[in-house]
Amino acid sequence: MKILVCLGNVPDTTTKVKFADGAALDKTGIQWIINPWDELALTRAVELKEDSGNAVDQVTVITVGGKDAEPTLRKALAIGADEAIRIDAEPADAYSVAAQIAEAVRDKGFDLILSGIESSDYNGSMVSGMLAEFLNNPSVSAVSGILIQGSEVELTREIDGGKEQVVVPAPFVAAVQKGIAREPRIAAMRGIMMARKKPLTVIPAVDVNPLTEFVKFELPQPKPPCKMIDAEDIDVLVQWLQNEAKVL
Amino acid sequence: MSVLVYTENWDGKFKKASYELVSYATQVAEMLNTSVTAISIGKVNDDELLKLGGFGATKILKADDQHLNGLDNQAYTDIIARAAIEEGAGVIVFSHNNTGKALASRLSVRLKAAVGAGLIKLPVSLSPFIVYKKVFSGKAFAQVELKTEVKILTLMQNSFELVEADSRAEIVSFAGETGVPKTVIKDVQKQTGKILLTDAEVVVSGGRGMKSPDNWGVIEELADALGAATACSRPVSDEGWRSHDEHTGQTGKIIAPNLYIAAGISGAIQHMAGISSTKCIVAINTDSDAPVFEYADYGVVGDALKVLPALTRAVKEAKSK
Structure with a gap:
């Protein structure tokens, strides 16, 4: 069984974002990380491979990005992926990213294609389902559990107020979320050393036009300072919530 | 069209x-x-x-x-x-x-x-x-x-x-002609009788400042008084004090209630990312320098274990008027 994990290369969560001319992210000084949800997907993929009962032969990671995305792929290799693929294009929008990945992985024999449910940069949650549609594979979203049982893969899907256990035939695409793995795995020194020797293949992009374009970014207006209430005088808080904020 | x-x-x-x-x-x-x-x-x-x-x-x-x-x-x-x-x-x-x-x-x-x-x-x-x-x-x-x-x-x-x-x-x-559905649903588990976090207009949430899972009664009592759902920060769900379903934050649930009461939550950026669309945030924390006060609309410096019961009393009193 072969698992593919799609990774996004995103600014570290604590980044104070700035925009050059209001039209594009100012990348100066940004630390890049694996998108946190994709990191959970990768962790689960590596766990599945390590459990020898599962017959997972290979975990491959893929991203769409320039050379500056390679440290993120190396980190994924250090965490435990076996090989990495970089599609050499700037990620323009979800549609073009999904189209690029679909071209690169079609007919390559991946049984499970995983990615995080959302990316922490543009928060679209679209790539996974788009990729499934390009590949004409089944897709399952909001997956918080993956178990391989013989030839069958059982998924836990979160629904409003509950969970479902579902099975879809492989190959399929799953968007995973919290619960899929307990904690993202930290790369150990041995992993980092081994990652240098693992294959990182760069493949050329195909010609795809994005369907959307960012025209303008804005930062939120500064918020008025927090109004403090004395702990001994909590009635005041209730009055403000009722009459001023009007939320009670 | x-x-x-x-x-x-x-x-x-x-x-x-x-x-x-x-x-x-x-x-x-x-x-x-x-x-x-x-x-x-x-x-x-x-x-x-x-x-x-x-x-x-x-x-x-x-x-x-x-x-x-x-x-x-x-x-x-x-x-x-x-x-x-x-x-x-x-x-x-x-x-x-x-x-x-x-x-x-x-x-x-x-x-x-x-x-x-x-x-x-x-x-x-x-x-x-x-x-x-x-x-x-x-x-x-x-x-x-x-x-x-x-x-x-x-x-x-x-x-x-x-x-x-x-x-x-x-x-x-509308005719339901489709390809053959490939998703087989083997089992469903549903919680009943609880207000869903993602639907709730008011949410009461606890962090590590609640000190122990045994102290969650004061959160639940306030939630009952407000008709609110309960939530928690990531450390709380990671410690197993509360279910993962309640974890609110960047990698947990993203919610947009009208009112979010954060009790004993320091306000890490990852947590606040999960509630950035909230209309009104109330923060209760013993540390007046906690980052949560930078995001909150209303703040109380104090021990959540004491402030929450007082707030529950005040809410009940206001609602009975």
Whole structure:
């Protein structure tokens, strides 16, 4: 069984974002990380491979990005992926990213294609389902559990107020979320050393036009300072919530 | 050309978010001088379907074939795509929830239609078609141009007010022809009787400052008094004090209630990313320098274990007046 994990290369969560001319992210000084949800997907993929009962032969990671995305792929290799693929294009929008990945992985024999449910940069949650549609594979979203049982893969899907256990035939695409793995795995020194020797293949992009374009970014207006209430005088808080904020 | 809106049901019922979505679709349709058709998939009775008319839908496509009761993203996409084509939909609207995201993304590729995902208000302009959303988990806003003829919009929950309308909706049966659904649902576990975190208008949330899972009674009592859902920070769910379902934050649940009460939560950026669309935040923390006060609208410096019971008393008193 072969698992593919799609990774996004995103600014570290604590980044104070700035925009050059209001039209594009100012990348100066940004630390890049694996998108946190994709990191959970990768962790689960590596766990599945390590459990020898599962017959997972290979975990491959893929991203769409320039050379500056390679440290993120190396980190994924250090965490435990076996090989990495970089599609050499700037990620323009979800549609073009999904189209690029679909071209690169079609007919390559991946049984499970995983990615995080959302990316922490543009928060679209679209790539996974788009990729499934390009590949004409089944897709399952909001997956918080993956178990391989013989030839069958059982998924836990979160629904409003509950969970479902579902099975879809492989190959399929799953968007995973919290619960899929307990904690993202930290790369150990041995992993980092081994990652240098693992294959990182760069493949050329195909010609795809994005369907959307960012025209303008804005930062939120500064918020008025927090109004403090004395702990001994909590009635005041209730009055403000009722009459001023009007939320009670 | 019309606006098509996919209205998901939960055990045959719609909820407030469904009506917000139809209200939004109706406003978009007014901008475009057209009408709204809703599509419902699965078993929903006609009385329930007609409620959508109360928010502006004039036509309701009912696809209630037996084989469509469980969500299969491909089969549902088959139906919605066909409805979009038959209705000549120029805009297709979904909720930005798990189901909406899963279907909008597939439909985008099927119809080669641009998606504006996670929108928080009406389109900024129609020509060019520009939509508005949060990016970087609430740290910025973006205007995005959708460059295809057919557009798909997904709306963040609790970001649009209900607008009642007095249109009379007509229900039309819609053939449920699809490919064979491939998703086999083997088992379902549902919590009952609890207010869902993602639906709640008021949320009471606890962090490590609550000191022990045994202290959650004061959170639950306040939640009961407010008709609120309960939530927690990541360390609390990682420690197993509370279920993962309650973890609110960047990698947990993203919510947008009217009121969020953060008790004993320091306010790490990852936590605040999960609640950035909240209308009003109250922070209770012993440390007056805790970052949570930078995000909060109202703050109380004090021990949550003492402040929460006092707040519960004050809320009950105010409500009894």
